[in-house]
Structures are given as structure tokens and as C-alpha cells.
Amino acid sequence: xxxxxxxxxxxxxxxxxxxxxxxxxxxxxxxxxxxxxxxxxxxxxxxxxxxxxxxxxxxxxxxxxxxxxxxxxxxxxxxxxxxxxxxxxxxxxxxxxxxxxxxxxxxxxxxxxxxxxxxxxxxxxxxxxxxxxxxxxxxxxxxxxxxxxxxxxxxxxxxxxxxxxxxxxxxxxxxxxxxxxxxxxxxxxxxxxxxxxxxxxxxxxxxxxxxxxxxxxxxxxxxxxxxxxxxxxxxxxxxxxxxxxxxxxxxxxxxxxxxxxxxxxxxxxxxxxxxxxxxxxxxxxxxxxxxxxxxxxxxxxxxxxxxxxxxxxxxxxxxxxxxxxxxxxxxxxxxxxxxxxxxxxxxxxxxxxxxxxxxxxxxxxxxxxxxxxxxxxxxxxxxxxxxxxxxxxxxxxxxxxxxxxxxxxxxxxxxxxxxxxxxxxxxxxxxxxxxxxxxxxxxxxxxxxxxxxxxxxxxxxxxxxxxxxxxxxxxxxxxxxxxxxxxxxxxxxxxxxxxxxxxxxxxxxxxxxxxxxxxxx
Amino acid sequence: xxxxxxxxxxxxxxxxxxxxxxxxxxxxxxxxxxxxxxxxxxxxxxxxxxxxxxxxxxxxxxxxxxxxxxxxxxxxxxxxxxxxxxxxxxxxxxxxxxxxxxxxxxxxxxxxxxxxxxxxxxxxxxxxxxxxxxxxxxxxxxxxxxxxxxxxxxxxxxxxxxxxxxxxxxxxxxxxxxxxxxxxxxxxxxxxxxxxxxxxxxxxxxxxxxxxxxxxxxxxxxxxxxxxxxxxxxxxxxxxxxxxxxxxxxxxxxxxxxxxxxxxxxxxxxxxxxxxxxxxxxxxxxxxxxxxxxxxxxxxxxxxxxxxx
Numbered sequence: 140x141x142x143x144x145x146x147x148x149x150x151x152x153x154x155x156x157x158x159x160x161x162x163x164x165x166x167x168x169x170x171x172x173x174x175x176x177x178x179x180x181x182x183x184x185x186x187x188x189x190x191x192x193x194x195x196x197x198x199x200x201x202x203x204x205x206x207x208x209x210x211x212x213x214x215x216x217x218x219x220x221x222x223x224x225x226x227x228x229x230x231x232x233x234x235x236x237x238x239x240x241x242x243x244x245x246x247x248x249x250x251x252x253x254x255x256x257x258x259x260x261x262x263x264x265x266x267x268x269x270x271x272x273x274x275x276x277x278x279x280x281x282x283x284x285x286x287x288x289x290x291x292x293x294x295x296x297x298x299x300x301x302x303x304x305x306x307x308x309x310x311x312x313x314x315x316x317x318x319x320x321x322x323x324x325x326x327x328x329x330x331x332x333x334x335x336x337x338x339x340x341x342x343x344x345x346x347x348x349x350x351x352x353x354x355x356x357x358x359x360x361x362x363x364x365x366x367x368x369x370x371x372x373x374x375x376x377x378x379x380x381x382x383x384x385x386x387x388x389x390x391x392x393x394x395x396x397x398x399x400x401x402x403x404x405x406x407x408x409x410x411x412x413x414x415x416x417x418x419x420x421x422x423x424x425x426x427x428x429x430x431x432x433x434x435x436x437x438x439x440x441x442x443x444x445x446x447x448x449x450x451x452x453x454x455x456x457x458x459x460x461x462x463x464x465x466x467x468x469x470x471x472x473x474x475x476x477x478x479x480x481x482x483x484x485x486x487x488x489x490x491x492x493x494x495x496x497x498x499x500x501x502x503x504x505x506x507x508x509x510x511x512x513x514x515x516x517x518x519x520x521x522x523x524x525x526x527x528x529x530x531x532x533x534x535x536x537x538x539x540x541x542x543x544x545x546x547x548x549x550x551x552x553x554x555x556x557x558x559x560x561x562x563x564x565x566x567x568x569x570x571x572x573x574x575x576x577x578x579x580x581x582x583x584x585x586x587x588x589x590x591x592x593x594x595x596x597x598x599x600x601x602x603x604x605x606x607x608x609x610x611x612x613x614x615x616x617x618x619x620x621x622x623x624x625x626x627x628x629x630x631x632x633x634x635x636x637x638x639x640x641x642x643x644x645x646x647x648x649x650x651x652x653x654x655x656x657x658x659x660x
Numbered sequence: 661x662x663x664x665x666x667x668x669x670x671x672x673x674x675x676x677x678x679x680x681x682x683x684x685x686x687x688x689x690x691x692x693x694x695x696x697x698x699x700x701x702x703x704x705x706x707x708x709x710x711x712x713x714x715x716x717x718x719x720x721x722x723x724x725x726x727x728x729x730x731x732x733x734x735x736x737x738x739x740x741x742x743x744x745x746x747x748x749x750x751x752x753x754x755x756x757x758x759x760x761x762x763x764x765x766x767x768x769x770x771x772x773x774x775x776x777x778x779x780x781x782x783x784x785x786x787x788x789x790x791x792x793x794x795x796x797x798x799x800x801x802x803x804x805x806x807x808x809x810x811x812x813x814x815x816x817x818x819x820x821x822x823x824x825x826x827x828x829x830x831x832x833x834x835x836x837x838x839x840x841x842x843x844x845x846x847x848x849x850x851x852x853x854x855x856x857x858x859x860x861x862x863x864x865x866x867x868x869x870x871x872x873x874x875x876x877x878x879x880x881x882x883x884x885x886x887x888x889x890x891x892x893x894x895x896x897x898x899x900x901x902x903x904x905x906x907x908x909x910x911x912x913x914x915x916x917x918x919x920x921x922x923x924x925x926x927x928x929x930x931x932x933x934x935x936x937x938x939x940x941x942x943x944x945x946x947x948x949x950x951x952x953x954x955x956x957x958x959x960x961x962x963x964x965x966x967x968x969x
Contacts, residue, residue: 197791199761327784328772335765480761484768484786491715491782491922498920505918506911513907519663550851553923556915557858557930560908561865567907568869571900578669597872600817601865607813608806608861612854615802620854627858660663 143647151640155531161538184540187548187622190496192489193322194330197482198295200315203235205287205477213273214238217258226251237265237274245269284315290476292317297472298333316482327486329465337434337478338469340388343380344420345428345440351377369436370457378437380430385420386413394470396463397453403463405454407470414450422446431456433466499552506556507533514563518570519659524645525566528637532562535633536626545629548622558630564601565638568594574660583658584650591643598639602631666906667899675894676887679947686832686944693839700842705849706785708799710756710792712768715783716775721747730774736767745921749782761788799853803834806857810864818871821952826867829945833863837933844928851926859933862908866901866941873897874946878956886954890946898942905938 165183188195211233217240221228226247231239242251248269255271256264261279266272275283288311295317299307308320324330346354346363354365355377362382368375390413397406409417421429421443430440431454439456458466511529514522536555540547573590581589606628613624649655675682706713716722724741727750731739737755744751754771757763768786775781787795807830815823837856841848873893881889909931916927 199790328769331765331769480788481765481786482761482788483791484784486781486784488780488782490717490780495920495922498918499915499923502915502917502919506914509910509914510907513910516664517666517903522663549920549923550854550926553915553919553926553930556911556919557908560911561862561904563907564865564904567900567903571897571903574669574899575896593876597869600868600872604810604813604864604868605861607809608857608864611802611806611809612857615798615805616850616854620850623851623854623858 143644148644151644154535154636155641158531158535158538161541162534165537165541182541182544184537185544185546186492186496187546187551188320188322188485188492189487189549190492190499190547191322192324192487192492193320194324194327194484194486196319196330196334196484197312198317198319198334198479199482200288200291200317200475201478201480202284202287202315205283206235207233208477209275209283210234210236210238210273213259213262214240217255217271217273220254220258221251224250224254226254231270237272239266240271242269242271287476288315288317291479294473294475295319295334295479298468299330301468301472302330302333317479323489324486325489327484331481331484332465333468334479335481336469337475338388338472339474340391340431340433340470341384342386342417342420343383343430343432344385344424345430346379346381347427349379351379354379366430366432366435366437369433369438375440378428378430378440380432380437380440385429386417388470388474390414390416391470394467396460396467399453399455402455403458403460404456405458405463405467405470407452407454407467409450411450414448417450417452418446418448422448438466495549496552499549499556503552503556503559507559510559510563514566518566520649521566521570521573521642521646521660524642524649525563525570525638527645528566528641529559529562531641532630532634532637533559535637536630539629539633540626545625546622547626548620550620551622551626554623554626555630558627558634561605562630562634562638565594565598565634566642568597568601569639569642570660573658577658577660583655586658587646587650591639595639598635602635606631665899666902669899671895671898672891673895673898674891675943676891676947676950679943679950682943682947686940689836689839690832693835693842696839696842697835702838702841702848703845704796705847705852706753706756706787706792707849708792708796710764710787710789712754712757712764712771712787713783713785714752714768714771714775714781715744716750716752716779717782718748718750718779722750724750727752731771734767734770734774736770749921756789756792761790764788795850799850802853803857803860806860807831807834810860814864814868814871818875819954821949821954822871822875824952825945825948826864826871828948829867829940830860830864832940832944833933833937834860836936837929840932841929846925846928849925851923852929855926855929855933858930859937862934863937863940866905866937867945869900870894870897870941870946874949882956886956887950890949894942894946901938901942905934908934 164181214230214233217238218228218230227243228251229241229243231241240255242248252264252271255273258273261276262273263276264271264273292309292311296309299309299319299321302321304321304324306322310318312318319334321330346360348360349357351365354360354363359365363379364382365377365379367377386409390409391407392410393408395406397404425443425445427443428440429443431438438454441455511526514525516522518525533555536558569590572594573586576586576589609624609628609631613621613628616624722743724743728739728741731741731752736757740753742751743749752771754767757767764786768784772781807827810830811823811827814826834856837859841852870893873896874890877889877893912927912931912934916924916931919927
């Protein structure tokens with residue numbers, strides 16, 4: 140039917156008008172139309188990191204280490220109770236699979252199992268013979284992991300915020316992963332350094348009976364361990380230190396980079412409890428070394444000369460200014476509950492992003508010009524109508540992407556260019572059909588009508604199959620590829636509107652106005 | 661001005677007559693692609709392999725040999741260094757390092773240190789072994805799932821012969837496009853995989869247009885022999901098939917030439933795939949319907965219908 144009801148025509152024009160209004164902000168300098176409301180026009184398309192420059196990192200939280208720690212603590216708690224009941228036992232090495240204890244006397248096993256069963260709620264008891272294994276049930280496990288991830292997210296957020304960039308995005312992905320996206324970052328290695336560290340800092344006393352080398356030769360005194368030095372510049376490679384943590388980094392409330400004797404150092408301040416304990420320890424252990432341990436390495440181990448009572452102190456070490464800055468940042472932001480690994484990193488400098496946008500825009504415009512010219516050459520007046528629809532389609536794609544705040548990536552630009560080529564497909568189908576119908580001797584209006592009607596199901600089938608591919612790409616793809624799928628899918632949908640309804644309205648208006656007696660197509 | 665008709669109105673090419681040639685040509689191409697895939701193999705990018713990629717801009721034309729000596733001395737295994745579009749633009753790629761994620765980080769740090777401050781790092785990518793494996797898996801599934809969904813859709817909309825023929829044509833396109841990557845050695849990464857899937861969507865699009873016409877003519881010309889009917893359908897949609905491919909190619913060629921080095925592999929895959937897709941929908945998909953013994957469904961006929969129709 141070539142005849143349009145008034146409201147239908149109005150609807151088509153309304154959609155076009157909305158498209159223009161919502162797409163318009165993209166052609167204005169950013170910020171001129173900034174609005175807070177999500178439905179008013181004024182938003183520009185969100186550029187992906189590959190176009191605006193920035194860093195993308197995929198991190199994995201080592202949840203096994205969280206479990207190991209928890210099971211270790213649980214095994215300790217159970218063993219304390221067992222000792223109170225005079226049940227002799229031996230711990231097994233802590234794993235992420237459960238708290239494991241071996242009971243030495245067979246007679247005690249029954250009683251021990253009872254104690255282990257009630258030691259903590261939401262646990263399950265297993266193990267055979269003399270072995271007792273306590274594991275968390277699904278609920279407790281989930282809670283544990285969720286809490287560790289939530290804490291990690293918080294710490295990561297604080298660390299990234301310290302970098303002072305705008306709009307970083309930090310999100311959980313899957314069970315134990317975190318995606319960090321920081322636009323406009325000049326130096327991704329800084330982000331890498333900051334996120335790659337757990338930053339668990341503790342204070343231990345240095346053992347004053349033996350040196351690390353002696354201990355290696357003659358055996359470790361009970362309750363001690365050997366840790367490597369973070370920096371071998373001072374000639375000491377390893378330290379023998381007491382296992383017991385005298386003050387934990389959890390008690391830190393502030394930390395700043397500063398200078399002492401012209402060298403970069405890191406100052407810190409404890410909360411009340413930490414300050415008191417620190418004062419106590421430093422009073423009682425004058426002359427001994429106090430090891431500052433960060434992530435399993437000794438940063439430095441200064442001798443305690445006098446009690447430190449104010450809860451303030453400084454960490455000296457072989458720091459560069461940058462390292463002192465980073466360490467104080469990490470201490471301020473707090474330690475991660477578990478180590479994290481960087482699984483994937485993609486960073487694009489601002490220069491490349493800008494170049495990509497320019498190259499993409501130029502190619503898109505050029506492609507558009509080619510297609511527009513070719514359509515006019517092939518279909519004359521009808522080609523002009525198809526071209527108007529094509530331009531409208533591009534505007535609609537921009538508008539929809541602005542409203543949805545979808546992300547435009549470099550492959551996304553390719554998606555738009557591809558849409559340009561494919562958007563005219565519907566019109567080609569229709570126009571070719573009209574040609575055929577004319578050859579079969581139909582009247583002008585009849586031929587146009589039949590052209591649109593018979594091409595309809597083909598257009599639908601063809602576009603739905605492409606849409607399927609786009610949707611699969613969207614659900615499986617990551618980052619830039621998702622951007623491609625988005626523009627392709629949006630382009631397919633908007634092209635069905637512009638190529639079918641808009642061209643039809645234009646042709647109907649022309650037929651009504653000039654009552655053509657000849658159809659040049 | 662009389663509009664240009666790319667294909668004459670009265671075109672009548674006996675495609676079906678040459679179908680044996682098409683079958684042989686296609687079969688050879690598919691077999692060669694599969695054979696090459698298993699012998700030479702794809703040049704997987706770091707997305708799938710894991711590894712490190714750094715794109716740098718140097719002051720003035722880059723001295724590739726000096727860079728090679730410099731980075732080769734780091735002991736990080738194979739280092740590939742190549743010019744990337746411009747003489748002062750260099751792409752450095754490192755194979756996946758032995759060990760876990762941390763080893764990759766250390767290698768990236770070593771490379772950036774060795775490059776020093778007189779080059780600008782335009783882009784750096786690091787994919788650990790874990791993610792590389794996952795991306796490969798997700799990529800494989802996305803191809804299989806989209807092929808399956810497309811087949812289901814065609815099955816619902818047409819008879820089963822059409823579904824099988826279209827998926828066969830689709831597989832043909834995907835395999836040959838992959839073969840193209842093996843032969844040219846163009847790197848196969850996430851973007852090119854997306855291109856392959858788009859080729860799948862595009863090729864099916866072309867095929868569906870022809871199939872739609874066949875279905876229409878099956879109802880319209882009840883007396884016509886099936887091979888003649890297929891030829892007629894292909895010929896009457898030929899103008900559209902070539903027009904659409906041509907406009908899409910126009911846009912893609914602009915992108916290939918001016919869109920920048922970063923998406924060149926991607927557009928190349930699309931261009932090749934569209935050419936192959938156009939060929940397959942004309943010369944492979946429709947003739948295959950004969951092999952699959954497409955019959956007219958005669959509603960009141962006593963012979964009954966083909967299973968699954």
C-alpha cells in the first residue's frame with residue numbers, strides 16, 4: 140500500500156526528528172549540552188578505551204589463598220579446643236580444600252569429631268580414620284568469596300582513585316575476577332605496579348639469637364622464619380625473624396611520602412590500638428631489629444633505639460621518589476585480602492586513539508560518498524531516496540548509541556561502515572523488485588507496491604540471520620568486539636526502519652505530488 | 661539519464677550447468693583450507709596464544725635491526741618486530757612466556773625498560789595464558805553457536821534442504837576464509853574472528869535472498885523443472901546480489917585503504933569473505949538443493965512430504 144495514513148507519516152517523521160535531536164550533541168563540542176537527565180538529548184557517544192586511550196585490566200583474585208588462610212585459622216581454633224580436652228593431635232599443612240587435623244590416639248577420634256563439628260557454623264565434617272577434615276558449606280563458601288571480592292574491589296577502587304584519573308570503571312566479572320578500566324592514562328605501567336601488589340605490611344621482630352645464614356646451617360629456632368630482603372643494596376640478603384606479627388598493617392590510618400636526610404622515605408601513623416602496641420613493643424625491645432615486612436619481603440629492619448610512643452614512624456629503605464609515592468599510596472589504600480594476578484592488560488595511548496578516530500571517520504565518510512554516488516547512478520531518483528534513508532540511518536545509529544550510552548570502539552566504526560554498505564541492501568532488494576514488476580507489465584503504483592510487499596519477507600529473513608550473528612558476537616565477545624556487535628545490531632535494526640518506511644514515505648509523497656507516467660529505475 | 665544496470669535485465673546464465681565445476685572448485689578450496697589449517701596452522705595473535713604486543717612510535721624512521729638486537733638480548737624467546745603502516749611505527753610481539761601470569765608481566769616490564777624513554781608507547785597488550793585459552797574457547801563456541809542458530813532459523817522459515825544447503829555454504833565460506841588467513845599468514849585475533857562471524861551473517865543473508873526467490877517460484881511455476889527453476893531464481897536475483905556485494909565492498913575498501921593499520925586484517929577478512937560469500941550463494945548453495953533432492957511440496961498430493969519439512 141503506497142497510501143500513508145496521516146498518523147503513520149507523522150510517526151515516521153517523528154522518529155527521524157528524534158534521531159536528529161539525540162544525535163546532534165555528537166557534532167557539538169563536548170560539554171555544551173551536558174545534562175544530568177538520562178532521557179534528554181545532550182549525551183555524546185561513549186568512546187571505547189581503544190579510541191579515547193586508556194587502560195583495561197582483567198585481574199583475578201586468588202581466592203584459594205583466602206580459603207587457605209581461613210582454614211588455617213579454623214584448624215587453629217579447633218586445635219585449641221582439642222588441647223583443652225587433652226586430645227593429642229597434629230596439624231596438616233593448610234590447603235584450600237579444608238581444615239585438616241590428624242588425631243594421634245584412635246580413642247579420641249569420636250570426641251574430636253564432635254568438637255570439630257561444632258567449632259564453627261555452616262561447616263561440614265568429613266575425613267577418614269584419624270583424619271578430620273572440616274570444610275565450609277556452599278553458603279559459607281559463597282559468603283567468604285563474595286566478601287573477599289567486595290573487599291578487593293574496594294581496595295582497588297581506592298588505589299585507582301589515588302591516580303586521580305576521571306571516570307575509572309571497576310567491576311566484578313564472574314566469580315573471582317575484577318575488570319578495571321581507566322580512560323586517559325598516560326602511563327599504564329604505574330597502574331600495573333599499583334594493582335599487582337597485595338600490600339600486606341606487618342612488623343616483626345628480628346631474631347637476635349642467630350643470623351639467617353646460621354639458621355640455614357644449623358636449623359631454624361622455633362617460631363621463626365627466613366624472609367628475603369626486598370633490596371639487596373644494603374648487603375643483607377635474608378633476615379631471620381620471629382613468626383609472630385607484633386603490629387599489623389591493618390592498624391595503619393595514614394601514610395605519606397616524605398624525606399629524611401634528603402632521602403625519600405614513607406611516614407606512617409597508627410590508630411590508637413596500633414600506636415599503643417607499637418609503643419609497648421619498642422619500649423621492651425630496645426636494641427633489637429624491627430623488620431618491616433611487605434608482601435613477604437623485608438623492606439628494612441632498623442634497630443630500635445628508643446621507644447616510639449606517638450604512633451608515628453617512618454620507613455626507610457632504598458626507595459626512589461616514585462617508589463616512596465607508590466608505597467605510601469598502597470599503605471593508605473589498604474591491603475588486598477588476597478593476592479591478585481593481572482590476567483590481561485590492554486592499553487592504548489591517547490595519540491593512537493585520536494589517530495584511529497580520524498582514520499575511521501575519514502574512511503566512513505569516503506565509503507559513504509562512494510555508496511551514495513553509486514546508488515544515484517544505479518537507481519536515479521530512487522537512489523536519492525535511498526541515500527536520504529542511508530543518511531538518516533547513520534543519524535539513527537548515532538542517536539541510539541548516544542541514548543543507550545553504548546560504547547563505540549574501533550571495530551565498532553568498522554561495524555558502522557559495514558552497515559552503510561548493508562543498509563542500502565534493503566533498498567536494492569525493493570528497487571530490483573520494482574524493476575522486475577515493471578518489466579512484468581504492472582502499472583507504476585502497482586509495481587512500487589508489489590516491490591515493497593514482496594521484498595519484505597526477504598529483508599526480514601536476511602536481516603534476522605545477520606542479527607543472530609551479531610547477538611552471538613555480543614554475548615561471547617569482549618571489549619572492542621562487543622562494540623562491533625553493538626553497532627552492527629543497532630545498524631541492522633535502524634536500517635530496516637529507514638530503508639523500508641522512510642523511502643516508502645518519500646516515494647509515496649513523490650507519486651502523490653507529481654503523478655509520474657514514466658518510472659525511470 | 662538512464663540508470664545503470666550492473667547486470668542486464670535479460671540475464672540468463674546457466675549456473676546449474678556448471679555446477680560440477682563449482683562443486684570441484686569449492687571442494688578443493690575447502691579441503692586445501694582444512695589441510696593447511698592442520699599442517700601450517702593459523703598465525704594466532706596474542707589474543708588466543710597469550711603473549712605481549714607493544715606498538716611504538718620512534719623519533720624518525722625506526723631502526724628495526726637495532727631494536728631486534730636490543731630486545732633479542734633480553735632472553736624472552738621469539739621477538740617479532742615489524743613496521744606497522746608507517747616507517748616510524750613499529751609493532752613488537754613476544755611469544756607467551758613460560759610460567760604463569762607473573763612471568764608475562766615481568767617480560768612486559770623488561771621490554772618497556774629496554775625501549776627506554778626516546779620512543780612513545782602507543783599501545784601495549786598483554787594476554788596471560790589463562791585468558792588466551794578462554795578466548796580461544798569462547799571464539800570457537802561463538803562460531804558453532806551462531807552457525808547452529810542460523811540453521812535453526814532457516815529450518816523454521818524454509819524446508820530442511822534449505823537449512824542444510826545454507827549451512828553447508830556457510831561452513832564453506834568460514835572454512836575458506838580461515839584458509840585465506842592460513843595462506844596469507846595474516847594474524848588471526850579477536851577482531852578477525854569477529855570478521856569471520858560477520859562473513860557468516862553476510863553470506864547467509866545473500867543465500868536467503870536467493871532461497872526466498874526459489875520458494876516463491878516453487879509456488880508460482882508449478883510445471884517448471886527444478887534445475888531450470890533454480891537457474892531462473894539465481895538469475896532474477898543476480899542483479900541484487902551483485903549490487904549489494906558491490907556497495908558493501910565499496911565501503912569496506914575505503915576502510916581497508918584509509919581506516920588505519922589496526923583494523924586492516926579485520927577489513928581484509930571481510931572483503932575476502934564477502935567475495936567468497938557472494939560466490940557461494942550463487943554457485944554453491946542453490947545447486948546443492950539438487951543434491952539434497954529438493955521437491956515441490958504438493959499440498960494435496962498423495963506422495964506425502966519429506967521428513968522434517
